[in-house]
Amino acid sequence: MVKAIWIALIILAIGYGVLFFKDFIKHRNQLEDCSWTKVGLIGFGVNFFDVLGIGAFAPQTALLKFTKQTEDRLIPGTMNAANTIAVLLQAIIFIKVIEVEAVTLVLMLAAATAGAVIGAGIVSKLPERKIQLVMGIALLVTASFMFAGKMGWIQGGGNAIGLSGVKLVAAVVINFILGALMTAGIGLYAPCMALVFALGMSPKVAFPIMMGSCAFLMPPASAKFIKEKAYNRKAAVGMAIPGAIGTLIAALVVKSLPLDILRWVVIAVVIYTSITMLKASAKNNAEAKVSKVAEI
Numbered sequence: 001m002v003k004a005i006w007i008a009l010i011i012l013a014i015g016y017g018v019l020f021f022k023d024f025i026k027h028r029n030q031l032e033d034c035s036w037t038k039v040g041l042i043g044f045g046v047n048f049f050d051v052l053g054i055g056a057f058a059p060q061t062a063l064l065k066f067t068k069q070t071e072d073r074l075i076p077g078t079m080n081a082a083n084t085i086a087v088l089l090q091a092i093i094f095i096k097v098i099e100v101e102a103v104t105l106v107l108m109l110a111a112a113t114a115g116a117v118i119g120a121g122i123v124s125k126l127p128e129r130k131i132q133l134v135m136g137i138a139l140l141v142t143a144s145f146m147f148a149g150k151m152g153w154i155q156g157g158g159n160a161i162g163l164s165g166v167k168l169v170a171a172v173v174i175n176f177i178l179g180a181l182m183t184a185g186i187g188l189y190a191p192c193m194a195l196v197f198a199l200g201m202s203p204k205v206a207f208p209i210m211m212g213s214c215a216f217l218m219p220p221a222s223a224k225f226i227k228e229k230a231y232n233r234k235a236a237v238g239m240a241i242p243g244a245i246g247t248l249i250a251a252l253v254v255k256s257l258p259l260d261i262l263r264w265v266v267i268a269v270v271i272y273t274s275i276t277m278l279k280a281s282a283k284n285n286a287e288a289k290v291s292k293v294a295e296i
Contacts, residue, residue, distance in 0.1 A: 001102040005109070006095055009215055013088040016219040020081060023226050024237050031234040034069040042067070043239025047086040048246035055189045056083055057182070058142045060239075061135065062273040070232040072280065073128035075135065076183060077222075077231030082239035084218040086247040091215030093251045095208045101162020104171070108209055109216045111172040112188065115179025116217030121224055122183075129284035136277035138186035143270040145190035150264070158200040167199050179217045188214050 042063045050056035060079050064070055070078050095105075126134070163171055174195055182188045192210035197203065225231045 001106060002095065002100070005106065005212070006092060009088055009092050009095070009212075012215070012219050013085060013092070016084055016088070016222065019223060019226065020084070020240070021237070024233050027233055032070065032232045034232065034235050034238070035067075036234075036238050038067050039064075039069055039235045039238035040242040042069070043082060043086075044242035044246040046239075046246075047083065047243035048250045050083075050086070050189070051090055051247055051250035055142070055146070056086075057186065058139055058146075058270040058273075061139065061277075062269045064235070065273055065276065070235050071128070072135075072277070073126075073131045074230060074232045076131065077225030077228070078236050078239075080183065080218055080225055081222045081231045082236040083243060084222045085240050086243040087211060087214045087218055089244055089247045090211040090251060091208070094211050098204050098208045099161055100205050100208050104162040104168060105209060105212065107168065107172050108175045109212045111176040112179035112182075112213035113216040113220065115176040115181075116183055116221040117224070119180030119183035119221070125228070125230075129281045129288065132277045132281035132284065136274045136281060138181065139270050139274035139277065142186055142190055143267050143274065145194055146267050146270070149190070149194070150267070158202060160199075160201045161205055163199060163201065171195060171199055175213060179213065182214065182217065183221050188217075 042060060046054075046056040046060040046063070049059070057079055060083075061075055064075055064078070065072065175192065178186075178188045178191055178195075189210045192213060193203075193206040196206040196209060222231075
């Protein structure tokens with residue numbers, strides 16, 4: 001069954017790659033105004049450290065917003081479309097090298113995928129101020145998980161490579177929710193790792209589960225964003241190729257790095273960006289109310 005999952009991931013990677021680059025080529029004369037160099041460096045950096053456990057969505061949101069490479073409302077779709085290939089590569093590598101009980105793996109991956117398909121359909125149609133509000137809250141949640149991990153508040157972990165009974169049901173339900181939230185910009189890695197620890201599974205098992213979850217949920221979610229034209233094509237392609245390279249280097253060459261200081265920096269940046277997003281949402285909401293009053 002695990003071998004079938006591995007083969008399915010390869011098929012997904014090829015199929016998504018065709019869809020992604022076909023859309024880019026079709027609209028190559030209508031590309032957005034952003035920097036190839038800036039988005040390329042962002043894509044490489046966030047996906048390199050994503051493999052090492054830093055997570056991609058939170059720092060990527062911060063960097064895209066700080067460098068002004070795309071509109072806020074397009075950030076969720078742009079990140080999903082850009083990171084899909086890199087995440088598929090991560091899953092292909094880690095599912096192959098780390099053992100997970102097949103039923104647990106399949107059910108958790110399916111739940112995350114279903115959540116993402118539902119979530120992407122909703123998120124892609126939201127107005128900018130709602131996207132900013134959702135992402136601001138999502139970033140705070142992500143920062144909370146990262147901070148809790150650094151402080152040692154997230155307890156658990158064990159030697160199990162699979163789940164059964166109530167624990168398996170809880171894992172499936174929560175991973176469904178995490179899949180839906182990921183389309184709003186909240187990274188699945190940190191909360192999924194916390195979930196695995198809390199349920200008493202081996203910390204190593206978190207990697208194929210969280211990477212596999214994202215790998216199966218991101219292609220259909222990204223396809224919806226592409227269909228709805230709710231993403232920045234130039235930024236997505238500009239991050240996707242360097243991101244895939246960064247993933248391969250991190251997964252195949254770099255095994256570990258001293259990341260303690262970097263994790264604290266990322267937490268600070270994420271909190272700052274969350275506050276910025278929430279303030280922007282409040283400002284746009286206030287302006288919308290003023291506009292309605294003026295129309296009356």
